[in-house]
Amino acid sequence: MRKFDFMGIEKKIAAAVASIIENESGQVIPADRIVLQKTRKDFEGDLTLVVFPFVKMLRRSPEHCADMIGKALAEKIEEVAAHNVVKGFLNLSLEKYVWLDFLWKNANNERFGLQNPAADDDLKPVVVEFSSPNTNKPLHLGHIRNNLLGFSVARILEAAGNKVVSVNLVNDRGIHICKSMLAWMKFGQGETPQSAGKKGDKLVGDYYVKFESALRKQVASIMEEKGVSEDEARKSAPLMMEAQNLLRRWEERDPEVVKVWETMNAWVYEGFDQTYERMGISFDKIYYESDTYLLGRDIVLDGLKKEKLLKKEDGSVWADLAEHKLDEKLLLRADGTSVYMTQDIGTARLRYEDFCPERMIYVVGNEQNYHFDVLKKVLIKLEEPYADAIHHLSYGMVELPDGRMKSREGTVVDADDLMSDMFETARKTTEELGKTADFNESEKKDLYHKIAMGALKYFMLKVDPKKNMLFNPDESIDFNGNTGPFIQYTYARIASILRKAGEDRLKLSELKLDASRMNAKEIALLKNLSGFGAVVAEAAAACSPAQIANYVYELCKEFNQFYHEYSVLNEPDRAVSDYRLQLAKLTSTTIKNSMALLGIDVPEKM
RNA sequence: GGCUCCGUAGCUUAAUUGAAUAGAGCAUCUGACUACGGAUCAGAAGGUUCCAGGUUUGAGUCCUGGCGGAGUCACCA
Numbered sequence: 198m199r200k201f202d203f204m205g206i207e208k209k210i211a212a213a214v215a216s217i218i219e220n221e222s223g224q225v226i227p228a229d230r231i232v233l234q235k236t237r238k239d240f241e242g243d244l245t246l247v248v249f250p251f252v253k254m255l256r257r258s259p260e261h262c263a264d265m266i267g268k269a270l271a272e273k274i275e276e277v278a279a280h281n282v283v284k285g286f287l288n289l290s291l292e293k294y295v296w297l298d299f300l301w302k303n304a305n306n307e308r309f310g311l312q313n314p315a316a317d318d319d320l321k322p323v324v325v326e327f328s329s330p331n332t333n334k335p336l337h338l339g340h341i342r343n344n345l346l347g348f349s350v351a352r353i354l355e356a357a358g359n360k361v362v363s364v365n366l367v368n369d370r371g372i373h374i375c376k377s378m379l380a381w382m383k384f385g386q387g388e389t390p391q392s393a394g395k396k397g398d399k400l401v402g403d404y405y406v407k408f409e410s411a412l413r414k415q416v417a418s419i420m421e422e423k424g425v426s427e428d429e430a431r432k433s434a435p436l437m438m439e440a441q442n443l444l445r446r447w448e449e450r451d452p453e454v455v456k457v458w459e460t461m462n463a464w465v466y467e468g469f470d471q472t473y474e475r476m477g478i479s480f481d482k483i484y485y486e487s488d489t490y491l492l493g494r495d496i497v498l499d500g501l502k503k504e505k506l507l508k509k510e511d512g513s514v515w516a517d518l519a520e521h522k523l524d525e526k527l528l529l530r531a532d533g534t535s536v537y538m539t540q541d542i543g544t545a546r547l548r549y550e551d552f553c554p555e556r557m558i559y560v561v562g563n564e565q566n567y568h569f570d571v572l573k574k575v576l577i578k579l580e581e582p583y584a585d586a587i588h589h590l591s592y593g594m595v596e597l598p599d600g601r602m603k604s605r606e607g608t609v610v611d612a613d614d615l616m617s618d619m620f621e622t623a624r625k626t627t628e629e630l631g632k633t634a635d636f637n638e639s640e641k642k643d644l645y646h647k648i649a650m651g652a653l654k655y656f657m658l659k660v661d662p663k664k665n666m667l668f669n670p671d672e673s674i675d676f677n678g679n680t681g682p683f684i685q686y687t688y689a690r691i692a693s694i695l696r697k698a699g700e701d702r703l704k705l706s707e708l709k710l711d712a713s714r715m716n717a718k719e720i721a722l723l724k725n726l727s728g729f730g731a732v733v734a735e736a737a738a739a740c741s742p743a744q745i746a747n748y749v750y751e752l753c754k755e756f757n758q759f760y761h762e763y764s765v766l767n768e769p770d771r772a773v774s775d776y777r778l779q780l781a782k783l784t785s786t787t788i789k790n791s792m793a794l795l796g797i798d799v800p801e802k803m
Numbered sequence: 804g805g806c807u808c809c810g811u812a813g814c815u816u817a818a819u820u821g822a823a824u825a826g827a828g829c830a831u832c833u834g835a836c837u838a839c840g841g842a843u844c845a846g847a848a849g850g851u852u853c854c855a856g857g858u859u860u861g862a863g864u865c866c867u868g869g870c871g872g873a874g875u876c877a878c879c880a
Contacts, residue, residue, distance in 0.1 A: 371879090530878045536879085659816080665808090675828080677843090698839090
């Protein structure tokens, strides 16, 4: 069903169809009404033309139209070998040599399906922001989805010919950061990651939890003593006042506070770095909110001066978005301080000045849909030149079987723990299968890591980003069926064949094969391979790694069927054997390249 | 309550701007190892695509109205 464009044949046929219909009916049809798709498996053919859109102008039955167009195409285009008609569908079979040519032209291209990085210095980049963690808590399952998505989308956009800059905007300041600082200052007794034997982000997270539980106790007793609501009790609780005081002191650059802040954040970064490295994630640039939180104020004040915004009696500044059917949105408080939106206005401008991007993609959960809607509209209102470049890549929540992760209920799935669990499962499964008898310790570790991350990444990326997804921690992620390890296994099996064949045989200078000897399975596989470039383009347009994942899964299934039915190296006819070897090679390249777009490594043996 | 998104086999999911008999995996059952690697392959069973209307030659997809779920509607970030 997927569209595929193979050496321009699709275009050639579409153009021919247009001229045939014009000749017959005298009417010109728009190109987008010519629907060519991959022929479904249960029908004979390679490409299918849907003729329903033309039956009215041709004034004949769908079958007649299809037959007429089919005959004309067979005459006009030499690559069209045969055609058949089912209802209103015209199935075209291409000459087999078309597929052989395709294989021969691409077999040695290691970057098959990937566009080369644009050398053009004037090309405007796409900025992809993702991850954007808070420095008061360790990373969890939700962050994993965000990181994997962002990293993969960046790779896919590159493969589609874009220049890409990956950025991370770290939320390293604010009241929530002060909470963990305060708890550490009060209860920590100088504890450090070293003394506690913990990763820094975990230690800081523990103090955040300590703050919350101490606060809850205070709130409970205040509510009992004064009979006030929980909200009110929270606001008046001494710990809350202290935290706010700490934030004030931080903003005033109180040296003592800044020192604690720097120390604790450094611990967190050390922890994050380990987690990122394990995940295989990196960035071109890291922004810190402590540097950017004051940005945006000037833009807002300027907008006020130009009367694009309005000031209320108390001095607060608002954007009226009634023209976009949205409410008024606060941009500056009465005391002149900023809100989150103000800061995002500032960082958008900063990013624009830093990179002059063609597009700015924000990988952020769908809980912030409204926020980004408003951000874009405020920027339009302010007539910022980059307003239209803003693109929110909104993804669904990761849910547990009993609903959302809740830190209060201790149901948060920690990123490090999850990766360790996956590693353990990979180790156990692999050892049970007895696959690593001849591996040394570091090779084993490397392999288990690849499999573990392959399973986890594929699991999370194969689902359409915009959909919520379910993660059941009790059922560990599968290694069979539609999974990362299945694809890795397919790759490893081909790698084994290629090793056995040897480099000399792989470097073939000539392919001597009569195309008539190609079988249906091989052609199905070649057809699949030929669609890779188009899939990359579609995945880039949709910012959807899931499309790559689904593609490479299909490809592996196709190859495994071929592999089961036919032999590559044991095939007695050398010409056929050589040809199948090239087919296997191009398949392995395509698997490797696809998986790289998902941020997944493939092992040569497993 | 307003707005936004989602609802497909028991479970997890696929289906380019509308297109043929809704496609997979897991789980269940049955087969295939004297092997280019069985983490594989073949087969069986499993569906009123939440419901009701509508548009269309054609609807899982578009429109309207319900039902169910999630998110959001902060001088939080």
